[in-house]
Amino acid sequence: MEPAVAIPEAALWRGSEVAGIDDFAVDMDPAACATLEGAALRLAAEGVDPVDAGPDDLPLGDLGPTIEAVRHEVLAGTGMVLLRGFPVDRLSGDGIAMFFWGIGLCLGRAVSQSVMGDRLGRVVDVTDVDPHARAYRNRTELTPHSDPTDLLAFLCLASAAEGGESRFVSSLTVHEEIRATRPDLLEHLYRGFHYHRFGEQEEGSDPVTPWRVPVYSVSDGLLSCRYVKEYVEVADDQDPHVEITAAEREALEVFEATSQRTDLRVAFTLQPGEAIIANNYTVLHARTAFTSHPDRRRELLRLWMAADPTRPVVREVAIYDRAYHGGEAGVPPQPGRMPSFASRFDQD
Numbered sequence: 001m002e003p004a005v006a007i008p009e010a011a012l013w014r015g016s017e018v019a020g021i022d023d024f025a026v027d028m029d030p031a032a033c034a035t036l037e038g039a040a041l042r043l044a045a046e047g048v049d050p051v052d053a054g055p056d057d058l059p060l061g062d063l064g065p066t067i068e069a070v071r072h073e074v075l076a077g078t079g080m081v082l083l084r085g086f087p088v089d090r091l092s093g094d095g096i097a098m099f100f101w102g103i104g105l106c107l108g109r110a111v112s113q114s115v116m117g118d119r120l121g122r123v124v125d126v127t128d129v130d131p132h133a134r135a136y137r138n139r140t141e142l143t144p145h146s147d148p149t150d151l152l153a154f155l156c157l158a159s160a161a162e163g164g165e166s167r168f169v170s171s172l173t174v175h176e177e178i179r180a181t182r183p184d185l186l187e188h189l190y191r192g193f194h195y196h197r198f199g200e201q202e203e204g205s206d207p208v209t210p211w212r213v214p215v216y217s218v219s220d221g222l223l224s225c226r227y228v229k230e231y232v233e234v235a236d237d238q239d240p241h242v243e244i245t246a247a248e249r250e251a252l253e254v255f256e257a258t259s260q261r262t263d264l265r266v267a268f269t270l271q272p273g274e275a276i277i278a279n280n281y282t283v284l285h286a287r288t289a290f291t292s293h294p295d296r297r298r299e300l301l302r303l304w305m306a307a308d309p310t311r312p313v314v315r316e317v318a319i320y321d322r323a324y325h326g327g328e329a330g331v332p333p334q335p336g337r338m339p340s341f342a343s344r345f346d347q348d
Helices: 020-024 033-046 061-076 093-106 172-179 184-193 228-240 246-259
Strands: 026-027 082-086 121-123 140-143 151-158 166-170 216-219 224-225 264-270 275-277 283-287 299-306
Touching: 020 026, 020 082, 020 184, 020 264, 026 061, 033 061, 061 082, 061 093, 061 246, 093 151, 093 264, 093 275, 093 299, 140 228, 140 246, 151 264, 166 172, 166 275, 172 228, 172 246, 184 216, 184 246, 216 246, 275 283
Parallel strands: 026 082
Antiparallel strands: 082 275, 121 299, 140 283, 151 275, 151 299, 166 264, 166 283, 216 224
């Protein structure tokens, strides 16, 4: 049976009991943004790559207390914040990327998001040139999942013509719902599943994790969640040594169904100038399929961040060998490779 834990009340939110995403929103005062905005504009004009800028280069000024409050809420409160008021009307291109990076520097340490080694990711559909592009580079639906680091942040630069709705749910609330209705299934979620690495593993590593990645785990009294449905399915499909039992499949199905319940999730569409910041261990995120405008693709900037201090978790939540052995989270960079992988689960 799963270990006993004390879950913070703030983290056990339900979509039906909040006033939508507005209950998670924090607005940045335009006047308070002036210091960071000026620094971002100057560095962009000098041609500095955002990822080469440090905290001293991008001081927050009067914005500091707001971002510290956001950080606390994401790490120890509800697990997510919609941060509004990014100056997308005054900064463009490298300028707004620099501003976003500056806020990220105060939330955590950015890590690699793909084999490309990108620490400041660009979320845009590239399936016109790569039909097997990984999730954040295609337009298909993404079911509830978590990313392999402490925190995530998405800043909207351009929304879709249709679709692209974001859906967030407390993975801790999902845990409590399953504990109340099907406690017999939790042991399978705690035992976990082998993950396929979609070709992004380090050279010499197995394509499938030798260890089981737990959906739920406890470390230092903290309950954490790690889940990517497709990684589990493809491991079962492609590795003859991996087999999901009937009981385990039922546990996955109940987890999936619970995480997609409309009364538990908050659904919204990010607008330009809005960023969602979330705790990957306490919140799952999803996205509906979308179609971009003919003259402007849907575009977000993305950060994956390790918090300081990082959340205590069992090492089996790692997907890649480097993180499993205590190294940096995120996808190990592999120069010359692209985040692309074909499987029979791909959608047209």
